[in-house]
Amino acid sequence: xxxxxxxxxxxxxxxxxxxxxxxxxxxxxxxxxxxxxxxxxxxxxxxxxxxxxxxxxxxxxxxxxxxxxxxxxxxxxxxxxxxxxxxxxxxxxxxxxxxxxxxxxxxxxxxxxxxxxxxxxxxxxxxxxxxxxxxxxxxxxxxxxxxxxxxxxx
Amino acid sequence: xxxxxxxxxxxxxxxxxxxxxxxxxxxxxxxxxxxxxxxxxxxxxxxxxxxxxxxxxxxxxxxxxxxxxxxxxxxxxxxxxxxxxxxxxxxxxxxxxxxxxxxxxxxxxxxx
Numbered sequence: 001x002x003x004x005x006x007x008x009x010x011x012x013x014x015x016x017x018x019x020x021x022x023x024x025x026x027x028x029x030x031x032x033x034x035x036x037x038x039x040x041x042x043x044x045x046x047x048x049x050x051x052x053x054x055x056x057x058x059x060x061x062x063x064x065x066x067x068x069x070x071x072x073x074x075x076x077x078x079x080x081x082x083x084x085x086x087x088x089x090x091x092x093x094x095x096x097x098x099x100x101x102x103x104x105x106x107x108x109x110x111x112x113x114x115x116x117x118x119x120x121x122x123x124x125x126x127x128x129x130x131x132x133x134x135x136x137x138x139x140x141x142x143x144x145x146x147x148x149x150x151x152x153x154x
Numbered sequence: 155x156x157x158x159x160x161x162x163x164x165x166x167x168x169x170x171x172x173x174x175x176x177x178x179x180x181x182x183x184x185x186x187x188x189x190x191x192x193x194x195x196x197x198x199x200x201x202x203x204x205x206x207x208x209x210x211x212x213x214x215x216x217x218x219x220x221x222x223x224x225x226x227x228x229x230x231x232x233x234x235x236x237x238x239x240x241x242x243x244x245x246x247x248x249x250x251x252x253x254x255x256x257x258x259x260x261x262x263x264x265x266x
Contacts, residue, residue, distance in 0.1 A: 021177035028173075028207065046241070053209055057176045120210035120246055127245065 008080040009092065012038075015075075019060045019097075020068035027074070028053055034076055038091050039149050047128035048091065048147055054121035055095050055143055063099025063141060072097050079146065090130070090148035101136050157185055165197035165262055171204035174212030182212065186219035196228050199261045203234030208242050220252060229253065231261045 013034055017023045031052045035045040056072065064070040072095070079090040126132055131146040155178035160167040166189045174182055189198050200216065202208075216232070223230035232254045235243065243249045255261040 021175065024175050024177060025173055028175075046238070050209070050242075053175065057209060057211065060176060120213055124210060124242075124245060 006082045008078075010078045010080070011075065012078055013076040014073070016071065016073050018068060019064045019070040019072055021057070021060055024053055024056060027056060031076075035091065038078060039089070040091070040147070044147070047124075048093075051125045051128035051145055051147075052093060052095070054124045055093075055145065058121050059095065059097045059099065059141075063097050063102070070098065079148075088148055088151050090146055093145040095143040095145070097141050098139055099141060102134060102141055104134065155181070157182060159185070159189065161195075162258075162262060164195065165199055166193065166195040167199045167201055167258060169201045169204070173207040174205060174215070175207065175209045176211050179209070179211040179215050183215035183218060186215060187222055190219055190222040190228060190230065191226065194226065194228065197231065197262070198223060198228065199231045199233055199258065201233050201258060202239045203236060205236065205239050208239050210246075213242060213246050213248065216252070217248070231255060231264070233258050233261045 013030065015027060015030065017027065028049050031049050032045055035048040036042075040048060052074070056074075059072055060066070060068075074096075075094045077092040077094075079088075079092050081088045081090075125145065129145045129147050131144070133144040135142045135144070155170065155172035155174060157171075158169045160169065168185060168189060170182060172178070186198070186200070189195060198219070200219070220230045230253070232252050234256070235254055240249070243252070253264070255264060
């Protein structure tokens with residue numbers, strides 16, 4: 001368990017998989033159950049599943065360019081924060097891959113409802129999560145997604 | 155994901171079941187474009203009643219089908235848009251772009 005200034009991060013689940021799209025189905029199942037266990041409502045569970053699925057898809061397509069034998073690591077942590085506003089619980093999802101560095105200028109979702117294929121994945125991710133962050137750490141791309149549960153007032 | 159094709163009068167019904175994601179959307183895309191462009195049916199109906207999940211690549215396939223049908227002047231219709239699929243199209247702001255009916259009967263009977 002990691003603790004820092006009132007913030008806790010407890011590991012819930014770690015998944016290592018290869019970049020084969022056939023595993024998306026399996027991961028979706030696990031993420032749905034995990035989100036439900038953490039306490040998200042049904043609609044929020046669906047949006048968490050969607051965000052993780054789209055993020056994985058982006059790695060498979062754009063980072064690994066369709067190769068099905070590359071490593072991806074997902075970890076899920078329960079965030080806990082105590083403040084005057086109340087106790088805030090959240091789910092942190094870290095998605096790591098060993099592909100080339102991501103061009104940050106391509107991390108912007110489409111802004112209109114233009115009729116064109118593609119460009120929706122990032123939109124789904126940003127609409128589902130409270131926080132989306134990307135960092136390059138050594139040879140690893142690290143995407144951090146966070147979604148909070150409603151605050152528990154003291 | 156399972157996909158099958160039926161012919162009803164002058165229309166093609168594409169029945170899709172299961173999850174449409176990166177693993178299966180290429181197959182959906184290929185089937186759709188084949189029916190629209192190669193078979194040139196005036197009406198292609200996508201039956202999504204049994205679709206449990208659809209991701210952005212699946213939506214992209216539907217959009218490609220719609221664009222291809224517009225290019226040749228045919229109709230591309232969605233039927234049985236249930237909870238998960240409807241939710242995703244709503245998030246994509248594409249619900250109003252497609253011609254959508256609740257049942258196959260309505261889709262086949264619909265006039266321009």
